[in-house]
Amino acid sequence: MADLSQAAVFPGELEDEGPRPGAWTRFREYARRHPTVIVGGGILILMALSAVAAPLIAPDPLRLNPINRLKPPSEAFWFGADFLGRDVYARTIYGGQISLMVGLAVAVISTAIGLSVGLVAGYVRWVDAVVMRVMDGLMAIPGVLLAIALISLAGASIVNVIIAISIPEIPRVVRLVRAVVLTVREQPYVEAAVSVGTRLPKILLKHILPNTLAPLIVQATYVCASAVVIEAILSFLGAGTPPEIPSWGNIMAEGRTYFQFAPWMIFFPGIFLAVTVLAVNILGDGLRDSLDPRIARRM
C-alpha cells in the first residue's frame, strides 16, 4: 500500500522504473555490484567493534605473569604469551584501538587541511604557484623518514604520531583537490556564477567543493590505509606510539628478539595489521568504482 500511495504522488517515476525498491533490495543490488565495498567495510566494522569492545572480549593486556613467559598459542592463550607472560591476544585486540584511531584521525586531518589548501590553490593563481612548489618539495621527502624525524624531536605520543603521519600525507590530498578544481573552474556554470558576481568563498564552497568529494572520499581511505601502516612502522622502529601502549607495531617490536622461537608475538599482530590495511584498501577500490564509473573502467 505504501508503494501505491508513493506512486500516486510521483506518477512519472512509476512509469519509468516501477515502485521504488525497499532499502534492503537496494542494499543487495549495491552489494552485488560492488562486493568489495561490503567486504572491506564489513571487515573494518568487525575490527572496530572488537577494538571498542576490547574490555569485554579480552583479558587485561598489561597483566604480567612470568610463569606464562613465551607460552605458545593454546586454549588459555589464543595467540600465545609474550616475554613478560602477557596475553598476546588481549594485546592484539587492544592494539586495534590505536591503529584504527590513528588511521581515522590522520585521514580526517590530512583530508581537511589538504582540501582547504587545494581548493584555494586550484582557484587562485598566485597562491597556486607558491603552494605547489612547497608541496612538490614536501613530497620529495620520504614520508616515513619525515615522520621519524618529527617524532624524534617532538617526543613519542599518540598525538605527535598522528601529526607526524598527517604532514607527509597532506601534499597528496592537495594535488588531488587542485587537479579537480582546475578542471571544474573552466565549467560554464562556474563562469556563470562568476559573471553574476558570486563571491569567491561561495564559488569555492558551493560550486567547486561538491565536485571534489567523490575522489576525496576515495583518497581518504588510501590515506587511512597508509597511516595505519606508517603508525605500525614507526612503533616497530621505536619512534612511534610510546612503548608501554600495546599497539601492533609495539607488540611486533617486542617480539623481534624472540622471533626465532616465539614467532606468534609478530605473526598475530602482523596478520591483524595486514587484514585491516587490506580491508581499507579494497573498501577504497570499491568506493572508487562505485563513485566514479569512468575511472573504474580504466583501472
Add this chain to the structure above:
Amino acid sequence: MYAYIARRLLATLPVMAVVGIAVFLLLHLTPGDPAVVIAGDYARPEDIEKIRENLGLNEPLHVQFFSWVGALLSGDLGTSIFSNLPVAKLIGQRLEPTLALAIATIIFAILVAVPMGVIAAWKAGTLTDRVIMVFAVLGFSVPVFVIGYAMMWLFSITLGWFPVQGYKPIGDGFWPFLRSITLPTVALGIIYVALIARITRASMLEVLTEDYMRTARAKGLDNNALLIRHALRNASVPIVTIIGIGIALLIGGVVVTESVFNIPGLGRLTIDAVLRRDYPIIQGVILIFSGAYVIVNLAIDLSYTVLDPRIRY
C-alpha cells in the same frame, strides 16, 4: 627538447630548496629548545651548551640557515653529536648495503611486475587476470615487515635456505651476497611489484583498444611483437612514472627492511640516530634520500622524450 631539459633541470631547484628549508626548520619549529631536546633527559648544562655550539644554535636563524646551506653545498653534512664523525663519512660507510638493496629491489620489481601487468591486460577478465589483480591488492596491503618476517620464518628458520639475518657485501663474493639479499629484496619488492603491475595493466588496457593495435593485428603480427613492440612501448610512460613515484615508497620500506633483516645500511643508521637523538645524521639521511628521489624522477621525466617521441614540450 633542450629547452625542455633546461626547464626541467631548473624546476628541481625550488624543490630542493623547499626540502632544504623543511629539513632545516624541522629542528627549529618543534616545540622546546632543540639543544635540550637533542641532549635528552639526563644531560648536564655543559652538554647542552656543547650541542648548541656544535649546531651553531647561538646564531640568529637566518645566519644559521645560510651557513648550513653553504656547508651543504661544499659537501659538509655536519658532524654527528654522538660519535663526532662527519655525517657525510658515516653515510658513505653505510651507503653500499642500502644501494645494493634498493637497486636489487627495483630490478626485481620491474622484471616481475611488468610481465604480470602485461599478461593481466592481455587476459583481461579471465581467471589469470583476477589472480594477478588479487595478488596486486594483497601485495599492496601486507606491510613489508609482516612479509619479511613471514618469509624469514618459512625460508630461513624452517627450510634453512637462506641466512636468517645479516648482510654480506658484494666484495665477499657474489653468491653469499645474493643469498643475504634475496629475502630482503623480495620482501621489500612485493609492494612495488603490486603497484607497478596495477599501473602496467591499466596502461596496457588503454593502449590495447587503440586503432593501431587492430591494424597491427590485421597485418598478421604475432602476439609477442604486438604486445611488446606496439602495446608496451606505447604504454610505457605511465609505467615509468609510477616506478619513479614508487621510489618514495621504496625508501620508507628500506628503513624497515634493514631493521627486520639486520642490514647495516642507511636505514639502520637513521634508527640508531633517532634513538640517540643524533639530529645531524637524521638531517643528512633525509637530505640524501630526498635528493635521490628528486634525481631519479628528473631522470624519468627526461626519459619521456626518448620513450615517446610524440611528447614535445
